[in-house]
Amino acid sequence: MSDDTPSPMMVQYLGIRAANPGALLFYRMGDFYEMFFEDAVAAAAALDIALTKRGTHAGAPIPMCGVPVHAAESYLLTLIRKGFRVAIAEQIEDPAEAKKRGSRSVVARDVVRLVTPGTLTEESLLEARRHNFLAAFAEVRGEGALAWADISTGALRVMPCPLVRLAPELARLAPRELLVCAGARLDDVAAEAGAALTELAPGSFDSAAGARRLAAIYAVETLDGFGSFERPELAAMGAIADYLLLTQKGRMPRLAPPAREAAGGAMQIDAATRRNLELTQALSGGREGSLLAAIDRTVTAAGARLLERRISAPSRDLAVIHARQEAVAHLLADPRLAADLRAALARAPDMDRALSRLALDRGGPRDLGAIRAGLEAATAVAALLGEDAVTVLADAATALSGHEVLIDMLDALVAEPPLLARDGGFVASGHDPDLDDTRRLRDEGRGVIAGMQAEYADETGIPALKIKHNNVLGYFIETTATHAARMLAPPLSARFIHRQTTANAVRFTTVALSELETRILNARDRALEIERGIFARLTAAVLGASGPIGQAARALAEVDVAAAFADLASGEGWSRPQVDDSRAFVIEGGRHPVVERALKRKAEAFVANDCALTTGETPAIWLLTGPNMAGKSTFLRQNALIAILAQAGGYVPARRAHVGLVSQLFSRVGAADDLARGRSTFMVEMVETAAILNQADAAALVILDEIGRGTATWDGLSIAWAVLEHLHASNRCRALFATHYHEMTSLSARLPGVENATVAVREWKGDVIFLHEVRKGAADRSYGVQVARLAGLPAAVVDRAREILAALEKGGREGGARPAALIDDLPLFRAAPPAPPTPVARPSAVEARLEGVQPDGLTPREALDLLYELKGLTAAG
Incomplete structure (x- = not known):
């Protein structure tokens, strides 16, 4: 150039x-x-x-x-x-x-x-057990809506969503990509959710155009048959449709009819709470260590994705919760049925994703094979469920039945089809007579080639003669340059036509070989053409039945989650929670599922604890005191996780549980800064606390740990005190409030519904022993110095801390000075004397004797003599 x-x-x-x-x-x-x-x-x-x-x-x-x-x-x-x-x-x-x-x-x-991140369909680019959501947020005249789709499974959902609710909903969905109108300035929100931000022109978010796009996709005149959608919802779904048409270059992926989610249909959990409770992702960033990893016993990819949705958005619909519990109870009562179901489910591939690849013309014979295997598993599961199943399982059995015609069609495939249609060989013998005849010619042609090679070798007297094939020459006869002279000379030259000479060989052909090659090549191409036609017909049949196949896939996931919950409850000794519309929150023998799992690996037992926040209409708050490392944070988190599991429709890690519907779950646990936004640890703590106080309603469950710890003692105590009073007087919700400010325990005497609880410890010879038992009452101190000693602080620092603590406690008991003034007056607070220099140890006689010894050079006799000598030096020392 x-x-x-x-x-x-x-x-x-x-x-x-x-x-x-x-x-x-x-x-x-x-x-x-x-x-x-x-x-x-x-x-x-x-x-x-x-x-x-x-x-x-x-x-x-x-x-x-x-x-x-x-x-x-x-x-x-x-x-x-x-x-x-x-x-x-x-x-x-x-x-x-x-x-x-x-x-x-x-x-x-x-x-x-x-x-793009939100439009992946390839199996190798996706996580099998997680959704890959593409989300879009739209605002029309101050009203917002959020739509999301997973084109790898065909799901499309939408919900009203004001801007203030966008971050929590994105935290729930964890989309890979977020579509917004150009100039929306939602970079921070997308970054917090871990989503790639894509800005589209305003025309993509036009609600009227969006309605037309969606109607065209579903081949309907109006969307009324799918439900009633507001303008922001149509704008958000229309943006997704427009983006998919753009990225897929006009080939629209298979999308299920849009489903509208009610804003109050699920427990509201904000991003900070999800992060603190490690619902689907651990604080370290991976899945291991999260609640989902601890409880996931599903055996299908679709079941794992459904379980993640249930944990991310626990239901607030009592009928739904009870129906899910009934399904788990039904399988718990029949362990043999549960085991047989899980065995059948384990044979079900991911039909949703196979179907989506076929719809986008990115599928192959293996995807058709996945549909066949999935429908066969569906038939087996339906037969196992029978007609006596409870509602959820009975509905699943209906969706899993009636696919025999399509299964028979797909039996045209071999047992293990190849990945690509262009490779051929995926249609079973006996399905198409024309294909069988063509394959016979193709395969027998290979035998004829072998016979022709033997004939030519005998005719020329060249045993090393070979008939080979490449894409340039086709079939050719090859011999070494040494033997080529014989074939180039009469009479053989009249039959063998020279084609090519290479460095080490000479290549020939014959008229008979060329004619045979034409027949063989035509047979190969004809066979591939027939197979491609069969693939197209089977794909069309599968796509024509995409609705029932999708319903079967969802039913398999539903049964998988129920069976997984039953297996978990049976194996771990979990119980069915009582869930109703009261304000009760009573847990007997509650445990933290993630911590208990970790302790089991160490062969250690988890100490179960009770929690009772039931006081009628009065706010119910436990003020929890006790030392660090005693288990306060574990206790707080386990009760929040029990509420989530109960409303997800599963059993819970407790001896007994009574959970009144929790509308919102808030958690302020742990310490972290946000330097990217210029927020200190204390600022982050206050922002999250403010969100709780401004949003929590009477049906909320709030867990707070060490409010006010990030600032000075008196400031922190004042803030914590005021926060608890606000929760009691204004929010009037159920709450667990852990603190080291023992002064706050006096609030239980004047605030109805506030009770003191503490985590029990014992002191033994200056050490603290953690019992991990939560009891009614207040702790007398925090045992911080003892914990510091356990952490490995130098002995001088620990001793010094004991002296200072004793002086401060004495001054406080005698009613006196402010801590700062008291410390200034303490003679012990003069500069601590430097530690005496460590004496330099001189080598002992034994060490001096060993200095020059080379063990490898000693004979056995010399080694024995040396041993006696060292023994003597030891005795003399």
Whole structure:
């Protein structure tokens, strides 16, 4: 290429690149996706691959890098995780057609897909047990709505969502990508939720246009048949539809009819509470250590995703909760049925995602095989459930039945189909007579080739003669250069036609071999053509039944979650909670499921504790005191997790539980700063506390740990005191309030419904022994110095702390001075004397004797003598 006249290929590349701003361009060239210019520089750094150069442009070398097409998915995954969007440009015509336009003509290429975090469908790019949501937030005249879709499963949901509720809802959904109107300035909200932010033009959020787009997708005149949607909801769903049409280049993925979620249908849990309670993700960032990891006993990917949704959004509908509990109880009462169901479910592949890939024309025979295996598992599960199942399981059995016709059609596939249709070999023998005949010709042709090779070897007298095949020459006869002279000379030269000479061999053909090759090649192509036709028919049949297949997939997930909860309850000794619309919160023998699981690995027992927050209409607050490390935070969290599990429809880790519906769950536990927003640890604590006090209603459950710890003692005590009074007087909710400010325990005497509780400890010879038992009453102190000693603080520091604590306590008992003044007057608070220098130890006689000994050089006799000598030195010392 010259600087002034870029090649036709580069002109094409620059044109495609300009039409897809904001995305890396994967430009297909043969067996590679190539990247140029800034894309190459960015991709090479992100993927840790070589950056090369190709030609020049505008007087500078063109940076270039590439990835193999067959391995592109792994590179895509890396780029997506690092926040890139990728445009895939494929060849859209045959190279032979391009040559007809002239020797310098370039094969036509165009972007066939934009790969973004929220639009993934490939199995290798997705986490099987987690959703991959694409969300959109829209505002119309001050009213907001949030819509979300998972195109890998076809789910589409929408709900009213004012801007103030956006962050908590995103925390619940954890979408991979959030669509907003350009200029919305929601970068912080998206970043907090871990979602990539994509801004769309205002036209994408037009509610009227959105309604038309959705009607076209579902081939209906009006959306009224799916429910009543407000303008913001139509705008949000319309934005998702518009974005999918853009990224999939007009090929719309399969979407289930939109479902509207009521704003108050689930327990409200804000982002801070989810983070503090580690519901689906541990504070360390991984799944291990979370509640979900501790309780997940599902055996299907769809079941795991449903369980995550249940834990992320516990229901507030008593009928739904009780129905789910009945399903668990039914399986608990019949362990044999539960075991058989789990065995059948374990054979069910992920039908939802296979169906979505087929709908987007990204599927293959293996996806059809997954549909067949899933429907076979559905039939087996339905047969096991029978007609006596409770409501949830009976409804599931209905959805799981009636797929025999489609299963029979899919029996055309072999037992283990290949990944790609172009490879062929996925249709079972006996299904299509024409295909069987064509395959017979193809396969017998190979036998004829072998016979022809033997014939030619005998005729020429060259045993090493071979008949081979490649994509350039087709079938050819190959022999070494040494034997080739015989075939090039009469009479053999009349039959064997010379085709090619290489460094080590000479290649020939014959008329008979060419004719046989034509028959064999036609048979191979014909067989592939027949198989592709069968694949198309089966795919069409599956997509035509996508509704019932989707219902069966959801039913399998429902049964899986019920069976998983039953297995968990049976194995861990969990009980069925009583859930009603009262204000009760009574837990007997409650345990923390994650901590108990960790202790079991160490063969240690978890100490169960009771909790009772029932006081009629009066606010019910436990003021919990006790030392650090005694288990206060564990106690707070376990009660919150029990409420979540109860309203998710499962059993709970307690001997008995009575939970009045919890409308909102708030947690202020732990200490963390937010330096990116300029917030100190104390500021974060106050912001989260303010959110609780401003939002919690009378049906909320609030757990607070060490409010006021991030500031001075008297400031912290004042704030904690006022917060508790506000919870009691204004919020009037159920709460667990842990504190080290023992002065607050006096509040129980004047605030009805406030009770003191403490975590019991014992002192023994200056050490503190944690009993982890929560009892009524107040702690007399916090045992901080003892805990500091256990943590390994130097003995001098611990002793000094004891002296200071004793002086402070004495001054407080005698009614006197402020702590600062008291400390200033204490003679013990003069600069502590430096520790005496550690004496330098001199080597003992034994050490001096051993200094020059080389053990490897000693004979057995010398070693024995040395041992006696050392013994004597020890006795003398």
